[in-house]
Amino acid sequence: MYEAMDGDSDMYDEHGAEERTFAALPPAHGRGFAQTWWGQAWLKALEDTALELSQLKAGRRLARAGAVGAVSVRPGRITAVVVDRGVPHRSDVLLQPLGEEDWDRFLGMAVERAGHIAALLDRDMPPHLVEDAAAAGVELLPGIGDLEARCDCDAWDHCAHTAALSYQLARLLDQDPFVLLLLRGRAEGALLDELQMRSAARAEPVAAPPQEAEGVDAAEAYASALVLPPLPGPPALPAEPGLPPSLDTETPAPTGTDPAALEFLAARAAVAAHGLLAEALSDGHDRRAPRPELAMRQDSVRLAAAGPQPHIAARLARGSDRDAEGLALAVRAWEHGGAAALAVLEEEWTPDANAAARARAALDAAWDADERPVLKAARGRWTVSGADAQLRLGRDGRWWPYRKERGRWAPAGPAASDPASALATALGSGEE
Structure with missing residues (x-):
């Protein structure tokens, strides 16, 4: 069972929903706010929602300076007092909790995959957990417009104070993904209790299904204009990919055939087929564009x-x-x-005028003047002067961290919407 972090306390609000309060975190000078991919997804939702880059920049400055007080997290809302120029501001960020039907689908999915539960208990949120939840129709991470700001400074959009609170929460999410689940409506203890009950119920023997009713002759049904019963629903998704047949037989393989390679390809094909079936059975599959086919070098x-x-x-x-x-x-x-x-x-590419302008604006907003590193730009790549670290701009506008290893530039981590977070990963200064 989870032991609370230092400065982390649990309580219940007037509605009986659990609330957790985290003590103020120390300043975060010269480092990114999120190192995990789910913490970076939280920041992307903030940065895609906010309308003014200047407010995000001011919020990062306040968060780095330690201006955010204790953070209270409860279903649908995070709250903290943010001190700006000596004036305290009560700030809230709202996120819609999941409904009961959403939680029922999420719990049903999680109980079938023990690895998901084990990952959460290890304070990890693997991408396939979020993907499986989305396939079940449940969006755990916020998207564009999902984070609603409330502050007593009366700003109509995200202000510096709600931005600072959001950046601070990304650090808390890095430490414990259960913070996100509480914000979505389920406390850790209640969630684990429900999973345990469902696991126990799933282990009980299942009664034999009732015998199906006999059908009717097709000609008779057509002649009497009977309404035929609806078609059966799609088959349930298997828990795991199928196992390909073994090629370990007494018959020798034909000349030039590599049985180990064939078995490997068959196993990967089974995994790919299982993933495609999961997508096909998910809600909204018919409204999503098909994935582009991989070229041979990619595959x-x-x-x-x-x-x-x-x-x-x-x-x-x-x-x-x-x-x-x-x-x-x-x-x-x-x-x-x-x-x-x-x-x-x-691939090397040169951003066009619009993409280059957006990149310059993001780099200018990422650091205060006295913290900004010296970067040398060349065709969508920014190399840190005097360090083996580099930022690469993707065609989708995200920043990718790179580090020089044995004379070659190597990927250092996942993409980030904030160049400061990506550079902290590249420099290796974001380790907890």
Whole structure:
């Protein structure tokens, strides 16, 4: 069971919902506010929602200076007092809690995957947990416009005070993803109790289903204009991908055939098929655009990321025109962000005038003048003067951290919407 962090206390509000209060965090000079991908997703929702970059910049300055007091988290709301130029401001950020039906779907999904529960207990939120929740119709992380600001300074949009509170909460989310689940409406203790009860109920023997009613002859149904029963629902998603047939037989393989490579490809095909079926069975699948087909160089990296045997990895490297080190770097990029991260590693592009202007504005807003690093720009890449660290701008406007290793630039982490957070990852100064 979880032990509260120093300065973290639990209580209940007047409605009986659990509330947690976190003591004020120390200043965060020269580092990013979120190191985990879910903390960065929280900041992206804030930065995509706010209308004024100047307010975000002022909020980062207040948060870095330690101006945010104790943070109270309860379903649907976070609250703190933010001191700005000696004046305290009561600030709130609201996020719509999940409904009972959403929680029922989330709990039903989680209880079928023990790995999700184990990850949460380890204070981790793996991407596939959020993806599986989304496939069940439950959006855990906020999106554009989901974070609503309230402050006694009477600002109509996110002000410096609510921005500072949001940046501070990203640091708390890094430490404990249960903070997000509480904000969405479920406290840790209640959530784990419900999962335990569902797990126990799922282990009980299930009664035999009733016998299906006999059908009717098709000609008779048509002649009498009977209304036929509805078609059965789609099949349930298997808990895990299927196992391909074993090729370990007494019959020798044909000349030039690599059974280990075939077994590896069959296993990866089963995993891919399971993922496609999960997408097809999810709500809203018919309204989503299909994924773009991977080119051979991209698909080789996807396969290599699954950890094949060394001789298979060597064949993937040769087939994609890479050396072993180049393939290893490509796999690292893929693990940080799939095809988009791979493109940032291997493609050079020059931002057009609009993209370059947005990049300059983001870099100017990311640091105060006395903290801004010296960056050398070249074709969408900004290298830190005097350090083996680099920022790369993706075509989607996100910033990717890179670090020089053994003379080659290597991916250092996932993308961030804030260049300061990405650079903190590249410099290695964001470690807890």
